Amino acid sequence: MKGSEKTMNNPSVGTVRNLHEGDSRLRLDEAALDAAKRSLEKGAVTPSYGPWREDIIALLNGALATEIVCTLRYKRHYFTAKGVASPAIANEFLVHANEETAHADQIAERIVQLGGEPDFAPSTLLERSRADYDDSADLQAMIRANLIAERVAIEAYGQMIALIGDKDSTTRRMLEQILSQEQEHADELSDWLTD
Numbered sequence: 001m002k003g004s005e006k007t008m009n010n011p012s013v014g015t016v017r018n019l020h021e022g023d024s025r026l027r028l029d030e031a032a033l034d035a036a037k038r039s040l041e042k043g044a045v046t047p048s049y050g051p052w053r054e055d056i057i058a059l060l061n062g063a064l065a066t067e068i069v070c071t072l073r074y075k076r077h078y079f080t081a082k083g084v085a086s087p088a089i090a091n092e093f094l095v096h097a098n099e100e101t102a103h104a105d106q107i108a109e110r111i112v113q114l115g116g117e118p119d120f121a122p123s124t125l126l127e128r129s130r131a132d133y134d135d136s137a138d139l140q141a142m143i144r145a146n147l148i149a150e151r152v153a154i155e156a157y158g159q160m161i162a163l164i165g166d167k168d169s170t171t172r173r174m175l176e177q178i179l180s181q182e183q184e185h186a187d188e189l190s191d192w193l194t195d
């Protein structure tokens with residue numbers, strides 16, 4: 001059996017083999033390179049994604065639901081807080097809403113690149129989201145709800161980045177960029193919290 005066939009037929013071969021214990025040399029996995037020339041229907045997904053592709057797609061779909069709920073919450077706050085105590089804060093809610101939408105778009109695009117289906121189903125959105133929706137009428141309550149959601153997002157992205165590690169560097173880089181923006185959001189919100 002040729003190396004490439006072995007790779008394709010053996011589900012346990014899912015990672016680049018020069019990383020295996022006992023092999024201290026830095027060499028590319030020739031069988032995985034051969035396999036990359038086949039299965040063209042998989043697009044950008046090559047053998048080094050191994051068995052983690054589906055788990056990564058599931059994690060990303062959780063993040064997608066979270067970003068959509070965050071967009072909805074910030075939009076609600078923007079429109080209802082406008083003209084109340086602080087128009088500047090309301091405008092910043094809109095900036096955050098647009099940034100959460102951009103995160104959702106990046107995540108959905110990556111899910112498709114990985115051969116998955118981005119889940120936009122509205123009926124299950126809230127239960128799949130890590131962050132809560134909020135329809136507080138009071139500006140400070142809005143700020144508090146948003147800060148809680150941002151802190152949950154920061155924790156979730158930190159965990160995802162650690163879980164993905166070197167298994168998918170493109171997704172990890174994307175999540176790191178999103179995480180740094182969520183940290184900026186939380187930082188701003190905590191400056192506005194007065195009680």
Ligand SMILES: [Fe+2]
Nearest residue numbers: 067099100103
């Ligand atoms: Fe976000």
Ligand SMILES: [Fe+2]
Nearest residue numbers: 150181182185
């Ligand atoms: Fe955010």
